[in-house]
Amino acid sequence: MGETTPVEDWAGDFDVLDPGYVADPFARWDDLRERCPIAHSNRRGSTWLPTRYEDVTAMAHDVDHFSSLDISVIPFEGEGPEDPAEAVLPYGVPPISADPPLHTWTRRLLLPWFSHRRVESYEAVTRELCSGLIEGFLEQGRADAAVDYAQQIPVRVIARILGVPAEMADTFTEWVRDVLEFADDPEKRIEGMTGLITYFLAEIERRKVEPGEDLLSELLHSEFEGVPVEESLVLGVAALVLIAGVDTTWSAIGSSLWHLAGHPGDRERLLAEPELMALAVEELLRAYSPVTMARIVTGDVDFGGCPMKAGDKVLMNFPAANRDPAAFERPEEVILDRAVNRHVAFGSGIHRCAGSNLARMELRVALEEWLRRIPVFSLAEAEEVTWAGGQVRGPRLLPVVFR
Amino acid sequence: MKVRVDPERCQGHARCYALAPELFEVDDYGLSSALGDGTVPAGSEERARLAIANCPEFAISEVGVEG
Numbered sequence: 055m056g057e058t059t060p061v062e063d064w065a066g067d068f069d070v071l072d073p074g075y076v077a078d079p080f081a082r083w084d085d086l087r088e089r090c091p092i093a094h095s096n097r098r099g100s101t102w103l104p105t106r107y108e109d110v111t112a113m114a115h116d117v118d119h120f121s122s123l124d125i126s127v128i129p130f131e132g133e134g135p136e137d138p139a140e141a142v143l144p145y146g147v148p149p150i151s152a153d154p155p156l157h158t159w160t161r162r163l164l165l166p167w168f169s170h171r172r173v174e175s176y177e178a179v180t181r182e183l184c185s186g187l188i189e190g191f192l193e194q195g196r197a198d199a200a201v202d203y204a205q206q207i208p209v210r211v212i213a214r215i216l217g218v219p220a221e222m223a224d225t226f227t228e229w230v231r232d233v234l235e236f237a238d239d240p241e242k243r244i245e246g247m248t249g250l251i252t253y254f255l256a257e258i259e260r261r262k263v264e265p266g267e268d269l270l271s272e273l274l275h276s277e278f279e280g281v282p283v284e285e286s287l288v289l290g291v292a293a294l295v296l297i298a299g300v301d302t303t304w305s306a307i308g309s310s311l312w313h314l315a316g317h318p319g320d321r322e323r324l325l326a327e328p329e330l331m332a333l334a335v336e337e338l339l340r341a342y343s344p345v346t347m348a349r350i351v352t353g354d355v356d357f358g359g360c361p362m363k364a365g366d367k368v369l370m371n372f373p374a375a376n377r378d379p380a381a382f383e384r385p386e387e388v389i390l391d392r393a394v395n396r397h398v399a400f401g402s403g404i405h406r407c408a409g410s411n412l413a414r415m416e417l418r419v420a421l422e423e424w425l426r427r428i429p430v431f432s433l434a435e436a437e438e439v440t441w442a443g444g445q446v447r448g449p450r451l452l453p454v455v456f457r
Numbered sequence: 458m459k460v461r462v463d464p465e466r467c468q469g470h471a472r473c474y475a476l477a478p479e480l481f482e483v484d485d486y487g488l489s490s491a492l493g494d495g496t497v498p499a500g501s502e503e504r505a506r507l508a509i510a511n512c513p514e515f516a517i518s519e520v521g522v523e524g
């Protein structure tokens with residue numbers, strides 16, 4: 055865990071957990087895109103890293119060659135304790151970990167919960183939540199925009215949708231981080247997954263007796279082709295909503311605030327032209343895309359001149375695709391009102407983020423409320439900003455001052 | 458000007474609806490379609506072009522225009 059030898063050859067031996075890469079991967083991608091657009095490494099099993107928009111989107115669409123049966127960027131290394139998920143989650147956490155046909159219908163169970171209409175109904179509580187958090191630190195003139203703000207928002211919104219108590223928020227956050235961020239530590243990963251599974255199993259039992267009007271209850275009473283949905287699937291889908299909806303959105307909120315803290319011109323522009331917010335949110339998602347997914351190669355295939363073998367991993371590098379000069383003009387610049395922006399921060403093809411409407415709303419509301427109450431702020435000098443990387447990239451400590 | 462959404466390509470990113478709600482409808486499963494017969498009312502052409510240029514799946518096209 056964590057003990058890495060420094061990378062000398064990024065094209066043939068990259069390391070996505072290299073601390074320099076985690077903090078600032080952008081120049082690395084630009085370099086690779088020029089000279090080796092699909093890099094390779096054997097550090098965590100044979101793994102490919104595309105950096106071009108064209109390649110990443112083509113692979114995301116080619117579900118026959120690139121399967122979602124294993125989507126973790128950091129593989130589960132089988133030594134020591136066994137993965138608790140294996141016994142109770144025979145299908146993993148669909149739809150994200152499934153291929154069609156299982157993918158197709160499990161995804162349809164979720165989509166209506168995150169339609170743009172449904173998401174509008176979550177906006178008022180999200181705004182109230184954001185404003186309450188700001189109240190808590192406004193007088194101090196300083197805050198950690200990641201820990202005290204960004205991290206607190208999505209988990210509470212998701213808890214509400216799932217129908218689980220918001221007081222559990224910190225525990226949920228810990229489990230999700232164990233699963234996604236500390237994934238190279240098998241013990242943490244198991245701890246997080248066990249926590250999630252045990253908790254949701256108990257909640258499922260409770261809902262058999264007292265169903266509510268929440269996502270978990272509805273999943274439990276849903277059917278597919280006349281047959282009740284298996285409990286292991288309900289468990290998987292519920293766990294996914296939590297895992298996929300927390301780190302990701304909090305990272306996007308954090309990165310956006312980090313950008314605005316360090317770019318007063320953009321901050322002032324958003325204050326002067328609040329109508330830009332919807333486009334600005336897309337641009338910030340493009341420039342600081344938090345999520346990388348993986349695929350598993352189903353059979354030997356030559357892709358872009360690379361001899362991929364069955365069982366190899368491919369990292370769906372949506373963040374690097376979004377910085378490709380072949381797809382975006384001046385990709386290294388944040389242009390708040392960028393007019394042509396086909397970014398793939400939420401993926402591409404059939405696995406397009408099912409929560410994208412919710413994520414966008416949370417990001418927009420979080421920025422609007424912050425700017426309304428704290429129009430002038432900057433990074434706290436001499437204090438460190440830290441970043442998480444791997445599957446999800448975003449700031450984890452983000453001290454800012456505003457007085 | 459007239460627009461159309463290719464249902465085979467659309468994956469429900471909902472960028473079209475966000476940019477031009479008067480031109481598109483997105484259903485509960487994320488599938489978008491052009492409202493009415495896709496005719497863009499006067500004054501909405503700019504937003505229609507924006508929607509075309511921001512769809513990550515290249516699913517929206519101007520009817521009668523190659524590309």
Ligand code: HEM
Nearest residue numbers: 149150298299302303306345347400401405407408409413
């Ligand atoms: C800014 C925040 C977010 C980002 C950047 C993001 C990104 C992504 C990406 C890139 C995928 C595609 C996975 C793949 O291709 O394998 C995905 C899938 C998914 N996301 Fe998100 N996500 C975010 C927030 C959320 C939220 C709030 C939810 C809440 C429910 C969510 C739920 C899901 C689900 C269920 C899937 C699986 C869809 C499928 O496989 O069909 N995400 N997300």
Ligand code: SF4
Nearest residue numbers: 467468470471473512
């Ligand atoms: S932006 Fe494109 S993919 Fe998204 S809903 Fe509209 S047409 Fe469909």
